[in-house]
Amino acid sequence: MSPSAGQDYPRSYAQLRGWFDEDWKCLDYLDWLRWPTGFVCPHCGSDHGWRASDRRWRCAGCDRRVSVTAGTIFDKTRTPLSVWFATAWLLVNGKTGVSATHLRREMELGSVQTAWAMLHRYRSVMVRPGRDRLRGEVEVDESFLGGPQPGVPGRGALGKVLFAGAIEVEGGGFGRARLGVIPDASADSLAAFLHANVEPGSCVVTDGWTAYPPATKGDYIHQGTSVAASGPPAHEVLLGTRLVFSLVKRWVMGTLQGSVSPEHVQAYFDEWVFRFNRRHSGSRGLLFYTLLRQAVDSEPVIYRSLRKAGRTRSAPPPPHGPRSNPPSRDVKQPRHGTRAALRDQNAPLTLQRLCRHVGSPGPLPLRRKEPRSADDDGHHGQRLRHRDGPLRPHLLPP
Numbered sequence: 099m100s101p102s103a104g105q106d107y108p109r110s111y112a113q114l115r116g117w118f119d120e121d122w123k124c125l126d127y128l129d130w131l132r133w134p135t136g137f138v139c140p141h142c143g144s145d146h147g148w149r150a151s152d153r154r155w156r157c158a159g160c161d162r163r164v165s166v167t168a169g170t171i172f173d174k175t176r177t178p179l180s181v182w183f184a185t186a187w188l189l190v191n192g193k194t195g196v197s198a199t200h201l202r203r204e205m206e207l208g209s210v211q212t213a214w215a216m217l218h219r220y221r222s223v224m225v226r227p228g229r230d231r232l233r234g235e236v237e238v239d240e241s242f243l244g245g246p247q248p249g250v251p252g253r254g255a256l257g258k259v260l261f262a263g264a265i266e267v268e269g270g271g272f273g274r275a276r277l278g279v280i281p282d283a284s285a286d287s288l289a290a291f292l293h294a295n296v297e298p299g300s301c302v303v304t305d306g307w308t309a310y311p312p313a314t315k316g317d318y319i320h321q322g323t324s325v326a327a328s329g330p331p332a333h334e335v336l337l338g339t340r341l342v343f344s345l346v347k348r349w350v351m352g353t354l355q356g357s358v359s360p361e362h363v364q365a366y367f368d369e370w371v372f373r374f375n376r377r378h379s380g381s382r383g384l385l386f387y388t389l390l391r392q393a394v395d396s397e398p399v400i401y402r403s404l405r406k407a408g409r410t411r412s413a414p415p416p417p418h419g420p421r422s423n424p425p426s427r428d429v430k431q432p433r434h435g436t437r438a439a440l441r442d443q444n445a446p447l448t449l450q451r452l453c454r455h456v457g458s459p460g461p462l463p464l465r466r467k468e469p470r471s472a473d474d475d476g477h478h479g480q481r482l483r484h485r486d487g488p489l490r491p492h493l494l495p496p
């Protein structure tokens with residue numbers, strides 16, 4: 099039975115925040131996703147166990163305590179699961195996904211690295227092992243991503259990356275797509291891409307590149323179209339792959355601003371394909387459900403292993419000399435604060451003393467207290483009585 103919206107997964111972002119406002123609720127949901135027919139111990143395979151008060155299972159077979167997040171991308175995370183859940187929603191439901199910088203701001207995360215690692219953990223589970231390969235009539239072509247950008251010096255960490263794309267042609271439209279980084283456009287590399295992504299026996303439509311006949315030989319029906327020889331204008335052949343290439347390039351170079359290191363291009367492709375292949379999905383919550391289910395079914399990816407694969411920017415050099423105050427502590431003490439005046443002389447603060455303290459020649463002329471209007475949040479006068487802060491200029495005598 100297929101899962102239903104509002105019952106098996108949230109219907110909207112608002113519902114998601116309502117359902118998963120606390121971590122124990124997220125744990126319960128993951129528990130239900132991971133073991134839909136009941137607990138199975140990942141160590142000994144026993145299906146008998148008890149759930150302890152900390153929501154971990156105690157296996158009856160091996161007596162181990164098992165957490166639902168053990169062995170998943172959520173393993174040993176210090177980020178609240180409610181944040182992970184909201185991130186999953188943003189990642190699969192935004193038309194262009196979500197960038198690490200945006201996610202850090204939105205979820206108030208400590209650093210962009212944390213946001214980046216979360217997104218990459220999700221990307222690592224977007225390809226379901228053993229997923230069905232493309233079938234029927236399939237267009238295949240290859241293209242470049244990145245490369246030097248004229249007029250944009252220093253922008254875009256992405257060097258030139260060669261990749262292949264495939265898309266099913268169905269009636270008047272297109273079906274599922276696949277993208278894969280390839281080392282070169284040789285027959286061996288293209289054959290490896292085809293075998294990983296296209297079901298043998300399918301009809302593979304390509305351009306006239308000489309590597310395609312040997313790459314498809316034996317396993318596929320090859321239909322090559324040489325644009326130059328056969329006559330059809332370039333915009334009439336391989337429409338599907340042209341569409342995919344233009345969309346994915348616009349996404350990488352536009353939304354991600356090309357700040358993708360070549361080692362991570364495949365992960366970004368996986369994310370793009372995940373959304374593209376589900377573009378007709380009636381419910382957006384279903385994508386969230388699918389991603390979380392795949393997340394509890396797979397092996398953990400640790401941040402270090404992600405970093406090892408390559409990073410966007412090199413780390414800054416360690417600072418020399420003694421440690422200075424962090425920016426938050428590096429605030430100069432106000433020279434003329436009302437509190438400081440009180441501390442200094444422990445005497446009642448008069449208008450004269452205040453004026454002396456701030457270096458004014460004389461007392462302010464007495465003014466009638468005027469009611470001030472509230473600010474947007476309905477606060478009255480807070481700005482004047484900020485704790486320990488220096489006096490605001492408009493309080494000082496002219």
Ligand SMILES: [Zn+2]
Binds near residue numbers: 140159160
């Ligand atoms: Zn066990």
